[in-house]
Amino acid sequence: MNMDIATVNALTYEDFVNLLGNVVEKCPIIAAAVWSVRPFLTLTALEAAICEFIDALPESGKEGLLRCHPDLAGRDLQSGTLTRESREEQAGAGMDALNSADASRMARLNEEYKERFGFPFVICARMNDKANILRQLSERCRNERAVERARGIEEVKKICRLRLEALVLTDAANKL
């Protein structure tokens, strides 16, 4: 159900937030905010408005945004309480089918990361496989806090772009 950007621009506030409320995980305030700056010429313009909102957040706001993300292969996955988007992304990277050694390694490193930084490890699961995710998780544990905050936000933006592309026709497709 891919909408063209003109249709997105014409949505009521409620429909707009229903459609786009989870392009940043559990942060419908972002869709609610960018509704004010319609119309968007293209999907990329909509994406840019979202990124502008995120970049304008204070550092505490960026950390809050990271904290809205569920752990990879974490409790929400086990209990079936992930959002649909996150469930599909995590399954795509094999996070729902880890062997017990990888599962305990993920759990240990996720805890270590959160202990060190005060926010969870975030990575665009659709752009990485299991081996990559485990390697990045253990490497990124050693970064500085400010570096990781910025890195996590970069990953949030990648996740957002792919979630947008699943809902809205891309710029090229619009011109067809």
Ligand SMILES: NC(=O)N[C@H]1NC(=O)NC1=O
């Ligand atoms: N923690 C984390 O990275 N979570 C996520 N990554 C992703 O691609 N989807 C998520 O929910």
